[in-house]
Amino acid sequence: MIGTIAALYRLLYAGVLCRLPEPTAVALGQAVLRRVPLGRLPVFRSRDPRLAVTLGGVRLPNPLILASMYDDLAVLERAMGLGFGAVTTKSITRAPRPGHPEPNLVRHDSPAGPGLVNCNGFKNPGLDAYRAALPRLPRRVPLIVAVAGESIDDYVRLVAALAPLADLLEFNISSPNTALVYEWSRKPEELRALFREVRAATPRPLILKISPDFAEENERAIIPAALDAGVTIVNYGNTRRVAEPRLSQGAGGLSGPALFQSTLANLRRTRAKFGEAVEIIATGGVDTPDKALALIRAGASACGYFTGFVTRGPGLARLILDRLSGELDQTGARDLAALRPTEAL
Numbered sequence: 001m002i003g004t005i006a007a008l009y010r011l012l013y014a015g016v017l018c019r020l021p022e023p024t025a026v027a028l029g030q031a032v033l034r035r036v037p038l039g040r041l042p043v044f045r046s047r048d049p050r051l052a053v054t055l056g057g058v059r060l061p062n063p064l065i066l067a068s069m070y071d072d073l074a075v076l077e078r079a080m081g082l083g084f085g086a087v088t089t090k091s092i093t094r095a096p097r098p099g100h101p102e103p104n105l106v107r108h109d110s111p112a113g114p115g116l117v118n119c120n121g122f123k124n125p126g127l128d129a130y131r132a133a134l135p136r137l138p139r140r141v142p143l144i145v146a147v148a149g150e151s152i153d154d155y156v157r158l159v160a161a162l163a164p165l166a167d168l169l170e171f172n173i174s175s176p177n178t179a180l181v182y183e184w185s186r187k188p189e190e191l192r193a194l195f196r197e198v199r200a201a202t203p204r205p206l207i208l209k210i211s212p213d214f215a216e217e218n219e220r221a222i223i224p225a226a227l228d229a230g231v232t233i234v235n236y237g238n239t240r241r242v243a244e245p246r247l248s249q250g251a252g253g254l255s256g257p258a259l260f261q262s263t264l265a266n267l268r269r270t271r272a273k274f275g276e277a278v279e280i281i282a283t284g285g286v287d288t289p290d291k292a293l294a295l296i297r298a299g300a301s302a303c304g305y306f307t308g309f310v311t312r313g314p315g316l317a318r319l320i321l322d323r324l325s326g327e328l329d330q331t332g333a334r335d336l337a338a339l340r341p342t343e344a345l
């Protein structure tokens, strides 16, 4: 059944969605998600208790996380019924932001498959409005609230204000679409202070979202500084900055399967270097069950995706979860952590 749904979506994507202008396709996708209660259908979810994982001590029914992109509460609520173990909000900023002008999203097909380049620029309602709205979001699975700022004070205020409404908080120092957020990765000394102050602002589990563009700095300075401060969950990672003349900013963040090989390599190096001191959410390019399984086997604590949700549709999570369950059956492993080769531990 889920295989048929996924195949039909692929036809819909290739035949219709892919031919519409990007903003129309995105608006259509969000309208369908908002209005059609797909999440009421059990077919999208797995009930396998062996897939449960913990992240920062929070139990997720499975390791799949809808990566940061949506701020619309109706869309997030629907996504919670579509098989994910947790969903993430868009990065919220202190003041409301209109985002960058259109065109701010274009398709980018690579030999690896269909992807996107965006220069969204954090279009969001801002801290006060979001804090007032979030209590209306019912929680079927844990909610990760994401934030982005331009100063240490921004992050501290955002984290302190939103923590009571979140199961986990993700602070984004990596989106390539606004120079001030992206530039954090070039300032490891200031990051040390940022991590300390954000850590002191809440007892909630904190996720640091880093950029695949700064692998050397991440592993030499940024992750060690986060661990020193007591921030022990890393989301590796965000989109990769690329030149894109079709976008209003002339550049944007590349997402989708072109990222997958570097996601896997970044995960392997990080796991090998930091061992179990860090919990790693591997994000970037997951759009098939085999890719998610490869990340789990390489030591991912959880696995995020966004572009695969658009290009492969709402059935992808269940397809991945069934693949993970099948792997547990085949290997006799008790849980997902037991799928890692021992040398990765």
Ligand SMILES: Cc1cc2nc3c(=O)[nH]c(=O)nc-3n(C[C@H](O)[C@H](O)[C@H](O)COP(=O)(O)O)c2cc1C
Pocket (backbone or CB within 6 Å): 067, 068, 069, 089, 090, 091, 105, 116, 118, 120, 122, 146, 172, 175, 209, 237, 238, 239, 254, 255, 256, 257, 259, 283, 284, 285, 286, 304, 305, 306, 307, 308
């Ligand atoms: C249109 C769009 C908007 C995004 N907005 C955010 C954001 O607000 N904050 C953030 O941390 N990442 C954002 N991302 C990055 C995704 O969360 C994810 O890290 C990235 O797309 C790589 O994963 P994927 O290849 O599965 O899409 C956005 C990505 C896209 C395509």
